[in-house]
Amino acid sequence: MDLQTIRTNSRYKLDETSASFWSNAELDTYINEGNRYYWMLLVQAQHPITLKESNLNLTSGTKTIALPSDFISARLLERVYASYTHPLKYFERFEEVNGTSTTSVSSEYLPSYRLEGSNLLLEPTPQVTETNGLLLTYFKRTSNMSSDTDSPEFDALYHDMLIDFCCVKAKEKEEMVGGGGTSLGSFQSSLSLKEQMFKEMIERSSIQRS
Numbered sequence: 001m002d003l004q005t006i007r008t009n010s011r012y013k014l015d016e017t018s019a020s021f022w023s024n025a026e027l028d029t030y031i032n033e034g035n036r037y038y039w040m041l042l043v044q045a046q047h048p049i050t051l052k053e054s055n056l057n058l059t060s061g062t063k064t065i066a067l068p069s070d071f072i073s074a075r076l077l078e079r080v081y082a083s084y085t086h087p088l089k090y091f092e093r094f095e096e097v098n099g100t101s102t103t104s105v106s107s108e109y110l111p112s113y114r115l116e117g118s119n120l121l122l123e124p125t126p127q128v129t130e131t132n133g134l135l136l137t138y139f140k141r142t143s144n145m146s147s148d149t150d151s152p153e154f155d156a157l158y159h160d161m162l163i164d165f166c167c168v169k170a171k172e173k174e175e176m177v178g179g180g181g182t183s184l185g186s187f188q189s190s191l192s193l194k195e196q197m198f199k200e201m202i203e204r205s206s207i208q209r210s
Contacts, residue, residue, distance in 0.1 A: 001159040004148035010166040022170050032144045034165030035152050039142040045202040052140040058133035063125040067118050076137040100125040164191035
């Protein structure tokens with residue numbers, strides 16, 4: 001479903017097919033809040049739909065590399081060579097000495113890494129410059145839906161949750177500000193059942209032995 005369809009179906013359940021108490025912009029805010037919430041559950045489950053790859057450049061004398069703007073957390077960082085890739089070790093250094101790499105030969109540079117602010121930090125500092133010398137696999141943020149034709153990034157099988165999530169948020173406002181209306185209990189009950197199924201289904205994306 002796209003944003004317009006989710007909003008329209010939410011209005012059906014709220015019994016307000018034309019904007020009156022709730023504006024379209026307000027319902028869109030609730031829908032996007034739900035979209036972010038369920039995306040976080042997918043990230044927690046390490047669901048593959050939340051993973052993304054990005055090539056990063058090595059620069060001689062520079063130990064920090066800016067992380068992608070949609071970065072949440074790293075799954076794997078690899079050193080890219082001509083015919084293969086080599087996973088790099090994540091290493092938090094507390095007592096060991098750090099320095100600058102003693103080699104300017106690209107094929108001999110194999111650093112460890114850690115995270116600092118919004119950067120990767122390579123140790124030792126490289127003495128090679130190489131385009132796409134690293135490959136980062138990471139869990140990414142999802143984007144807010146702004147256009148009516150935008151759709152959630154997760155499977156359409158679960159989009160009904162966003163309808164119920166929107167309705168619960170809308171009914172919460174009605175009870176606080178509007179002074180009543182239909183109880184939100186039925187919306188919460190419907191949402192809880194769908195969320196439970198969602199959580200159970202995303203726990204494993206494959207049943208193959210590992």
